[in-house]
Amino acid sequence: MKFWDTLKEKPLIRNLIIFLAVLGPGIVTGSVDNDAGGITTYSVAGAVFGYKLLWTLIPSFIILAVVQEMNARMGIVTGKGLADLIRENFGVKITFFIFLGLVAADIGNTATEFAGVAGSMDIFGISKYLSVPLIAIAVWILVVKGNYKTTERIFLLFSFCLLSYIVSALLAKPDWGQVGAAILKPSMQINKEYLGMVLGIVGTTVAPWMQFYMQSAVIEKRLKIEDYKFVIADVIIGCIATIVVAFFIIVACAATLHHNGIVINEARDAAVSLKPFAGIFASQLFAFGLFVASVFSATILPLATAFYVCEAFGFEAGINKKINEAPQFYALFTFIILVATIIILIPNAPLIAITIWSQIINAMLLPVVIISMIIMVNNKKIMGKYTNNSFQNTVGWSTTAILIIMTIMLIISPLVNYLHKLFFRN
Amino acid sequence: MNFLPKKFIFLYYIINLPVIDSLTGKKVGRVLDLSASLKEMYPKVTGLIMRNKRNQKIYLPWSSVKMLVEEKGIFIENFLAVSKEGFTQNENDILLKETFWDKQIVDIHGSKVVRVNDLHLLREGLNFWVVHMDIGITGLLRRLGVSKIFEFFIKLVSSYEVEDRIISWKYVQPINGPIGADALSLKVHHSKLAELHPADIADILIDLGTEERINILKSMDKITAANTIQELPLKIRLQVAELLDQKLLIEIINEMAIDEAVDLFSQMPVKKMNLLFTKLPPEKVLQISSLLGHANDIAGSIMSTEFICVKQTMTAAEALEKTKKESSRKKESYYIYVLDDNDALVGVVTLQQLLTISAEKIVSEFMRKRIAKVKIKTKIKDVAELFYKYDFTVVPVIDKLSKIQGIITMKDAFESVFHQIRKETEQEQ
Numbered sequence: 001m002k003f004w005d006t007l008k009e010k011p012l013i014r015n016l017i018i019f020l021a022v023l024g025p026g027i028v029t030g031s032v033d034n035d036a037g038g039i040t041t042y043s044v045a046g047a048v049f050g051y052k053l054l055w056t057l058i059p060s061f062i063i064l065a066v067v068q069e070m071n072a073r074m075g076i077v078t079g080k081g082l083a084d085l086i087r088e089n090f091g092v093k094i095t096f097f098i099f100l101g102l103v104a105a106d107i108g109n110t111a112t113e114f115a116g117v118a119g120s121m122d123i124f125g126i127s128k129y130l131s132v133p134l135i136a137i138a139v140w141i142l143v144v145k146g147n148y149k150t151t152e153r154i155f156l157l158f159s160f161c162l163l164s165y166i167v168s169a170l171l172a173k174p175d176w177g178q179v180g181a182a183i184l185k186p187s188m189q190i191n192k193e194y195l196g197m198v199l200g201i202v203g204t205t206v207a208p209w210m211q212f213y214m215q216s217a218v219i220e221k222r223l224k225i226e227d228y229k230f231v232i233a234d235v236i237i238g239c240i241a242t243i244v245v246a247f248f249i250i251v252a253c254a255a256t257l258h259h260n261g262i263v264i265n266e267a268r269d270a271a272v273s274l275k276p277f278a279g280i281f282a283s284q285l286f287a288f289g290l291f292v293a294s295v296f297s298a299t300i301l302p303l304a305t306a307f308y309v310c311e312a313f314g315f316e317a318g319i320n321k322k323i324n325e326a327p328q329f330y331a332l333f334t335f336i337i338l339v340a341t342i343i344i345l346i347p348n349a350p351l352i353a354i355t356i357w358s359q360i361i362n363a364m365l366l367p368v369v370i371i372s373m374i375i376m377v378n379n380k381k382i383m384g385k386y387t388n389n390s391f392q393n394t395v396g397w398s399t400t401a402i403l404i405i406m407t408i409m410l411i412i413s414p415l416v417n418y419l420h421k422l423f424f425r426n
Numbered sequence: 427m428n429f430l431p432k433k434f435i436f437l438y439y440i441i442n443l444p445v446i447d448s449l450t451g452k453k454v455g456r457v458l459d460l461s462a463s464l465k466e467m468y469p470k471v472t473g474l475i476m477r478n479k480r481n482q483k484i485y486l487p488w489s490s491v492k493m494l495v496e497e498k499g500i501f502i503e504n505f506l507a508v509s510k511e512g513f514t515q516n517e518n519d520i521l522l523k524e525t526f527w528d529k530q531i532v533d534i535h536g537s538k539v540v541r542v543n544d545l546h547l548l549r550e551g552l553n554f555w556v557v558h559m560d561i562g563i564t565g566l567l568r569r570l571g572v573s574k575i576f577e578f579f580i581k582l583v584s585s586y587e588v589e590d591r592i593i594s595w596k597y598v599q600p601i602n603g604p605i606g607a608d609a610l611s612l613k614v615h616h617s618k619l620a621e622l623h624p625a626d627i628a629d630i631l632i633d634l635g636t637e638e639r640i641n642i643l644k645s646m647d648k649i650t651a652a653n654t655i656q657e658l659p660l661k662i663r664l665q666v667a668e669l670l671d672q673k674l675l676i677e678i679i680n681e682m683a684i685d686e687a688v689d690l691f692s693q694m695p696v697k698k699m700n701l702l703f704t705k706l707p708p709e710k711v712l713q714i715s716s717l718l719g720h721a722n723d724i725a726g727s728i729m730s731t732e733f734i735c736v737k738q739t740m741t742a743a744e745a746l747e748k749t750k751k752e753s754s755r756k757k758e759s760y761y762i763y764v765l766d767d768n769d770a771l772v773g774v775v776t777l778q779q780l781l782t783i784s785a786e787k788i789v790s791e792f793m794r795k796r797i798a799k800v801k802i803k804t805k806i807k808d809v810a811e812l813f814y815k816y817d818f819t820v821v822p823v824i825d826k827l828s829k830i831q832g833i834i835t836m837k838d839a840f841e842s843v844f845h846q847i848r849k850e851t852e853q854e855q
Binding site for chain 2: 077078079080084087088091092093096222223224225226313314
């Protein structure tokens with residue numbers, strides 16, 4: 001005891017202890033980010049373009065870090081969730097619009113996660129009619145019957161499993177010379193497919209619900225402003241982890257599938273196609289990573305969505321409350337999981353349409369959420385002396401501008417495609 | 427009787443109403459917000475803020491309102507003259523929309539934080555009072571402008587009447603949102619909160635944002651603030667200590683029971699602790715720092731030094747006199763400890779005994795000599811077991827020379843083993 005106490009007095013050890021206590025929000029958020037949808041995007045990018053798109057991970061990293069830093073700062077200074085702040089500062093109508101979209105998009109996203117569960121378990125020979133209901137029930141029990149501490153620990157453990165992609169990539173024996181060249185000398189191509197993929201990669205990294213999740217995770221930790229530097233470290237580690245995982249997925253698919261000219265549509269296809277080139281172990285590791293990521297996000301997404309909706313509209317919410325204390329919260333959580341499960345289990349469900357639509361709703365929400373965030377983070381009445389400085393504002397607004405341009409392009413490009421085909425086919 | 431206007435009206439139906447000049451019958455602007463005075467039992471509407479066609483904000487006193495017709499507008503008598511007058515809002519008035527819409531309030535009756543969707547006003551002629559806060563789903567739908575459609579559908583499928591969830595102003599404690607926080611905290615007293623037990627106030631504070639938490643603590647009297655802070659979870663307690671301004675923090679710590687202050691200091695950065703020590707009264711610092719030295723799982727670490735003791739040679743009257751004098755400053759005054767000439771603990775008397783026994787009796791004659799006591803080094807767990815086994819609420823703590831050093835209350839003992847037990851079970855998981 002005495003030894004421990006003297007040890008605690010050493011600045012380095014003390015800092016390390018504080019850091020470990022603060023650790024979590026950024027890393028968990030970063031890991032949820034690499035969900036089934038993200039893995040699909042990265043796999044396809046690697047398979048179609050090889051190493052060429054690796055450079056996009058650098059701007060993705062910057063955007064992710066800038067946005068999450070603002071969330072962390074707002075969380076620490078105000079002690080309030082993003083939903084709370086938006087409701088108080090922008091009124092009931094904007095809040096309602098955001099949350100209507102958020103619920104719709106998140107049901108779609110959760111369905112995509114369950115599709116990830118179905119696909120990865122399929123590789124291990126388990127039918128989706130068995131795996132999806134079982135996982136849905138397991139997720140429900142974990143949240144409703146478990147407690148917050150254990151849940152968070154399980155999540156942190158989950159995020160380490162995502163490192164299995166590194167092994168998958170190494171087994172694929174990539175050409176590291178080419179990898180380095182692709183990052184240092186970014187190649188630009190001006191064509192539809194290439195631009196679409198760039199948008200896809202950046203777009204999959206920043207999703208609107210993440211901002212809400214990140215901020216409430218920070219509040220849950222009850223941090224003080226003096227812990228800020230540790231929170232930033234947490235955010236940056238989380239962002240690096242996200243980007244590293246994405247990097248290895250692209251590398252794994254580029255080294256094998258692109259090299260041998262194999263085209264894929266889904267993350268599941270990537271796992272299957274890896275087998276002849278990198279061995280069954282690499283293929284199963286890839287499937288395992290997909291499974292973990294899907295379950296992880298299938299838990300957090302409905303939970304987070306239910307939480308903000310209740311927060312914004314004044315219902316009791318929280319994983320540490322009982323069902324009769326927070327009926328709306330648990331009802332919404334259950335509803336999202338149930339609908340998502342049913343969508344997956346219907347034979348011939350229009351999965352691709354659901355994915356595209358939830359992406360489009362996400363893309364429309366993102367600018368609204370980010371602009372409200374920047375307005376609030378610059379409001380002295382809310383942030384006191386912790387408003388953005390001019391550097392943060394420059395980075396913040398240009399990030400916003402880039403995101404808005406990208407999302408607009410993402411929304412209109414299918415439309416342009418369609419019109420193009422309509423007028424120029426004959 | 428039918429021309430009498432409805433008795434109640436929601437704020438939603440007043441905000442954005444056209445403002446009409448009753449002379450010309452023309453629309454001159456729209457209602458932005460209402461001001462109300464907090465002097466009466468229910469806040470009475472005193473004026474309105476409107477936005478005219480040139481996008482300027484104008485304040486009009488309520489006395490200039492001639493008529494309010496729902497869905498039509500507010501008719502102003504002689505608008506031209508009144509608007510030129512340049513009236514300003516009374517400093518002590520609050521703005522209803524800005525203060526309450528979408529903001530959190532404390533529902534004193536249910537002792538929890540809720541979000542306001544709309545305000546319910548009582549109307550009598552041209553006088554309006556805020557009587558209820560609407561916190562239910564109907565208020566939300568009204569604000570979204572879809573309540574009529576929604577009610578229609580509900581009635582279509584069932585005979586179910588959607589009930590308003592409203593709370594009376596009597597049980598409403600506004601908490602100033604971040605907007606104009608300082609100005610508002612002077613106007614709105616947090617006196618209604620004081621009706622609650624500090625433990626309940628603490629539960630409410632946990633649910634609030636950082637700034638609201640600090641504002642409420644600032645507005646409370648120091649003793650309630652001290653009692654409330656004691657009940658907060660450690661992490662929030664440290665956060666609060668960080669954010670309260672130093673002068674106030676010192677005043678509050680000064681009102682805290684010594685053992686709770688020690689608890690707070692033991693988790694604080696050393697730098698901050700030393701800084702606060704320079705500002706606190708020296709005897710308080712001495713008590714706190716001597717307790718800080720104890721390892722945190724023994725009796726000495728949680729004992730309080732606030733107890734009353736008398737000499738065994740005193741009479742009952744003298745003992746009672748001393749108790750009276752000291753009890754206001756002490757945490758525990760039911761048990762009075764009896765010391766011999768060497769200040770060793772030899773017995774205990776109760777306040778009840780002192781009050782009922784004849785005045786000239788000597789304390790040593792009626793004191794109870796066999797008393798349960800613990801040593802400074804006794805483990806807290808053992809102290810808690812002692813409480814569990816025997817029927818008493820306070821136990822004295824003695825040193826090697828049998829001198830009394832402090833007391834431990836049952837609450838403090840159970841509170842600290844509770845943390846230990848929880849920590850142990852969490853580690854086992």
